[in-house]
Amino acid sequence: MAHEPKDQDREQRPGVRLAWLLRRWWEEAGNAPGGTRPTQQALASRIGVDQTTLSRYLNPKHTSTAPPRVVETLHTHLRAPAAELERARELCRAALEENSRQRAAGPEPEPTGGTDTTDGGTTDGGTTDGGTADGTTDGAPDGPGAPNRRRSRWTVPALVAAALVLAFVAGTVVRDQYAPGSRTPTDGAAAGAAPVSGAPNEEALQWPLLLKEKGDQFARGRALQHLLREEEYEVKADGFFTDETQEAVMAFQRRKHLSPDGKVGKHTWPQLVKELGPGAEGHAVLALQELLNNSGQGGTEVSGRFTAATADDLRFFQRSHGLVPSGRSDVQTWLSLLVFQSPPVHAPEYQRSMSPFPSAPA
Known part of the structure; x- marks a missing residue:
């Protein structure tokens, strides 16, 4: 016990x-x-x-x-x-x-020890006999490796200096590339990284960039596909950004007078997301619930129906990320949901069904 x-x-x-x-x-x-x-x-x-x-x-x-x-x-x-x-x-x-x-402050290391993956209990981790917290052995004299350790003191400053030089050069390139009048709106790789003002914690959040690739893009990919289905594009909501999804994105971009590059970033996301509230139904609600369910707070029912429970979960997310807890999905809430996603997990069980509105878990 x-x-x-x-x-x-x-x-x-x-x-x-x-x-x-x-x-x-x-x-x-x-x-x-x-x-x-x-x-x-x-x-x-x-x-x-x-x-x-x-x-x-x-x-x-x-x-x-x-x-x-x-x-x-x-x-x-x-x-x-x-x-x-x-x-x-x-x-x-x-x-x-x-x-x-x-x-907000940054990731914290997980405590040592195993994760409880069965119904029976937890598995304790261990340390090596005679080891110290930094991985060295107590009382060990300086040996052949000592000069390497002394030289390593200069490694970090050198890397920091190199990183600053690269950042300066990259900043100059981006400034020149995105000077007024330099190009038309597009959702290419650099454009998708543009900051959005008014983000939580006084930090500029960036719309994630999704584009055609072989790997599963998980909750963000499924949310994109549900939003496309809301716009009546027939795509499979499985998280894989295939030719089918790319063609639907390009068609949507042309309809909205955007550059049809087939990439979903800072120009396309705001046109796709919708303000939703209690009583709403459809694929846009599925997209919202997909993101809520994978935002780290757990347990949001992905049903396609904006219930009172969905509103409660959304208000909790908004409070946790410095947003007004309205229980409605405005553009800033969509942006935060897309940014603050938990590490990718396999598609949930209900996703294997291709019905328009997945059944709630039993």
Whole structure:
């Protein structure tokens, strides 16, 4: 049985405490009269997330980022004590606020130790006997490798100086290339990197550039294809930017009087995205839900129907990224959603169905 830790600094973080609490709910689910502890696979299916995501939520070796709706759903399905729901909500809010601050400051190294990938528990990591935190051996005398270590002190400054020179040259080229009147609007590689003002945290965000290539472009690719389907272009929403998708993009660009380069960047995205709110239906809603579901907060139902739960998830995302929590998808919200995507994952189970509106997870 999981016992919530008390002493160590890291274990006092709200995300870790939330993970311990959710883990205990799951482990104790079978203790109540008539209760049966579900497998993580079955539980993930019930709450509408994949098993890997749920495993991280329940693993104290990671700071849990389970959103409020998932926490509440777990509380219901696991028949957890009613008195612990409000405490879980408070930990959830604190954990997600901390996570947003960390994302703004930069990535934090994961703690050592394995990830809980089964229903049985976690796998502890280890260190090498006699090793120190920096990978050297205590008390080891300077040997043949010592001169190399001394020379390495000059490596970083040299690389920094080289990077500054390259940045200066690249800045000059870009300035000349995009001087007024130098070229017509296009979504080419450099154009797609243009900043957009008014972004969260006073930083300029950039519309991601999507173009034809062999690899799966995951949630961003599927969102693009759903937006094209909203414009009545018959493309398969599978995340792969093929000839079919490129032709649809070029046709859309011609219709909007854009340069038909077949690339989706700073000029094309704003023309594709739509303001959506409660009651909306269709492929644009699917695109919005695809991005919400893969934004790191987890658990958004991808149904093609803008429900109250979709609005709640959207407001939570907006608050977490310094946007007005309107519960509607304006252009700035679409931009933030496209930028702040979690690392790519395999296409979700529902995506294998080619029905226009995927069924909600069972």
